[in-house]
Amino acid sequence: MQLQLTSPLDMHLHLREGAMLDLVAPLSARDFAGAVVMPNLVPPVDNLERLAAYTAAVRQATQDHPFAPYMTLFFREYDQATLEAARPHIIGMKLYPEGVTTNSAGGVRDLAAIAPTLELMQHLGIPLLVHGESHGFVLDREAEFLPVYDRLARQFPRLTIVMEHITTAAALDLLDQHPNLYATVTLHHLLITLDDVAGGLLQPHLFCKPIAKRPEDRAALRAAALRAHPKLMFGSDSAPHPLNRKEAAGCAAGVFSAPVILPLLAEFFADHDALPHLQTFVSDTARSVYGVNPPQTTITLAREPWTVPEAYGNVVPFYAGRTLPWQVVERAYA
Template identity: 75%
Template sequence: MLTLEAPLDMHLHLREGAMLQVVAPLSAQAFAGAVIMPNLVPPVDSLERLTTYREAIEAAVVPHRFRPLMTLFFRAYDRATLEAARPAIIGVKLYPDGVTTNSSGGVSDLARVEATLALLEELGIPLLVHGESHGFVLDRETEFLPFYAHWAQRFPRLTIVMEHITTAGALALLDEYPNLAATVTLHHLLITLDDVAGGLLAPHLFCKPIAKRPEDRAALLAAALRTHPRLMFGSDSAPHPIHRKEAAGCAAGVFTAPVILPMLADLFERHEALDQLQAFVSDNARRIYGLEPPTKQVRLAREAWQVPERYGDVVPFAAGETLNWQIVEVR
């Protein structure tokens, strides 16, 4: 038996409408809270839009005890807007324009963001970043790392979260700059680019940032297993309907929400690090963000179960596979 206290998913996509109704309860059952991404159409870039979206999420997760931690889509906000939004948000999420799903309207000139970053630093609002360039796909995260280094030095009191990191190089930055933190996903701890495209294309494993090399996966896994103090779990669970995944122009995103805690328990157990899982899925995030999440105990047991082939019109990670751990009680 394994008991996790208030597990947190620090990077989650819940979508809207019918998709929200399908996927939100799956995260809310397993987690005490999650950082909700704002890249909808239109984006969540005003307090009014954010409030409406939060209320829709709260309605969708009833009766689960779950706190949506909301973010604003980055733009050149003025002080009054950020001051008004501050009580309602955990951070502001920066997307380079067109770099991933629903990121049109993101930042087209990274040299022009510093006035807003200065306000975020002054107001104590973290900056969350999808850190990729528009270069060669395997190099996009690496090409973005100098921006993290520059901002970390230029704004030393600003908490900057490198979202869903995929490379050993990104990990190295955590040891250089104390105001940098990072999230890492379940799927980037398990797969490489070979799993996505080494044989027949596996569309349900295609995501951005794309899975990288075995040595990158090994570095990420080692950091998670030893619970690097500024590394947090963030699923980047990103559901798309089957017709968007199994198609030309395959949508980027891996839907991991139904299997996260069982697969993490199995992964950490196999590496004799089960005692580190609590820090990875909750304690580090609480410390980095200063969070007091809702009280919630999630108990898992080493009992086999089979992952469904579908949740609504979405194919989950490990669809049809038998997992060794499952959630048996939530209190």
């Protein structure tokens, strides 16, 4: 049994820099025709010079494959000249909750402070990508942030707002309430719950932010993905950390899923008799939401067992060492 996907897209990806970039970027670029590249480096990608340099580094690291890096700027207050200069080079701006907390009147003040930049983004057609978590109790952070999305969507009705890596049924409910609100969902939030992270032995390689939630939340995300909800895009949030930052006294948040995404998505959609919706979920929806036109690629998967490596370099992948029923058997680049 085979499956062909046309130009898969990963609408939320961490590629890092330096040696890590060189290690992980090809693993995304060989399977995906394009990806939204996150700007949360140290220091962040928050100016045009850094953006140009990082874009060049990503292109260099992915040069062996036809791959469109959809770059993002780290959200801060920018003036019109900067945004206009950036616009041809970015797909959107990524907002992290620092400075936009929902917890207090302070959150409202912060939102007011960034309104001019949001106004410009709306005017210029630059999407806003948001890591939507409050500073509250770890399991409540996404739910507590939803009113911020609600307010932003009302206040800037022509601004495209993407709720990144949603993990709750409540976020899906909100998704349907505003035409300018979209979302990405990761592979791992479709597959695991907090039980997989902490229900037996604690699994640092499954630890991520937002943290995996309850079975009911996963069920809602699964249902939406499997029917290719028209506003829900695939975004892996694949986020590599070296082994010694994961199996450690303080374990960094991030699941490195890049090399196993398409086999696991094929298995998941096949197991739920939803394979006809996978192309929409993993590519078409993003093309339509963002209006992008990625390189033409054809990725063929087959139902042939494949064992995930225990590590790629010093990074342990999602499902390390597990044997998966599907694998990528051919990558055809036009």
